[in-house]
Amino acid sequence: MRYIPNTRRDQDEMLSSIGVSSIDKLFVDVPSSVKINDIKSVPEEALSEMEMKDAAIQLSDKNLGGRKYVSFLGGGSYDHFIPSTVRHITGRSEFYTAYTPYQPEISQGMLTSIFEYQSMICEITGMDAANASMYDGATALAEAASLAVHHTGKKLIVVSRAVNPNYRDVLRTYANGAGSEVIEFDYVRGDGSADLKDLNNKLTSEVACVIVAQPNFIGCIEDLAKISEAAKSKGAMFIVSVDPISLGILKRPGDLGADIVTGEGQPLGLSRNYGGPYLGIFAVKKDYLRLMPGRIVGETVDSKGRTGYVLTLQAREQHIRREKAFSNICSNEALCALAASVYLATMGKSGLKEVAEQCLQKSNYAKKKLSKLLSLKAPSFKEFVIKPSRSVDQVNKKLLESNIIGGLDLGRYYPELKDNMLIAITEMVKKEDIDTLVFMLS
């Protein structure tokens, strides 16, 4: 790469051409509370490598990571076991350092892995075609809604309030630019699953799609077949955002009427990574194949008749038809998709089922022990809502003293769930951990 200098004179020229007096003025939108103004803690003299390493370890020890803490925090990002095969294979430099590795002449390994990823996503979701992945669960969902708006020519998007609040924010951002409108329907208070009456009230023939999450943000399992039926009766498409781990035990949305399945792929072998990079799952029924955003890898044969893999359907891709595109996604999360493929290949069908069963059994054990505090009645998968006797903040502070990372404060997103806590229980949590949690809460 060429070295492009950035001298004081260059900077002054750029600043004067855009009419800004200093570089700091470019960052006025960043709240001062998150800016580091005091950098006196950086030593005057350079450290040796050994001293530097010590300093870095001291800093990283402030993180509540590692296995010292048990986590009951979920809400879209989960602490699942990552088999060592995942890091071993994704860490190989052929995969790890490659930039846009899509040239079929030199990248058969990467292209094969993406093709495998797409095939496995289709299998677990029950859909016909999956793309090479998107940025995360939120953008995948918003892209699905754009597809529906584009396909149906209708502007209304009906989404359950029990879909991840952050996903709904992203959805509104996308809709705002595209001139479509987002309407929400409620969940049944005290139950937690979709309020079909409210949904039916909001469904008209002007609706492009109905969106739900499975399981939903407050942990409950939705009756997908019924919601699909309601959507289809008004000519709306049906979009389901899934936790892929739940597909080890729940019925596949593709078998229950979903036209598009999206999801956050982080539980499939990715660390929580402070919120990213994550993996957007996106799969459709055959009818929508050519409307699917992003990249797709296809199987073909070379001039000697040997099987090979290439990017396919590129003519419809957004960078070619830019002015007509309804999506501007021209990339994917190849390394994260690779991690998901290795995870799924390592776990296999029975492994994924076992993870899902452990989540279900352990969270049900916890629910039984905490039955007096439960807020919602609907069946759940690995998350559930409780209302402790003190505020969530107080409870979490107390739990942290016992090396427990507590649950999510739902009052931040749902006024009616003030002082309620979302508890996530994965296979990583042991029975003793649950017993400790129960003891601390009672």
Place this chain on the structure above:
Amino acid sequence: MYPADLKYSKEHEWVKADGNIATIGITTHAQDELGDIVYVELPKVGTKFSAMKEFGVVESVKTVSTLYCPVSGEVTEVNPSLSSKPETVNSDPHGEGWMIRIKMTDPSELNGLLSAQDYEALIKK
């Protein structure tokens, strides 16, 4: 090469009028420029278009192109064989490769389109 009983648009569609029904497709020149056609996205019967509005998309191995409706009207028929055999547009663009039939609201719009001779002159430029 370009039948005299058809009218042509500058965007390389052809129109064959039969009473107030117009059959629409793309020209030999257009399919030749596109190369092997792999997919044709067409509107539903009953959709209404005004003249020169986008009615669909044709996709070849090398590009994707917008289809424009040369005359105003309502779609009465869509060529059902193109979904499984889009290559018909390459092999017989002015015949079996037709795309939609439209009930015209203003057949006088045909007068604004090109004759075979004018169209041939256009593509020679």
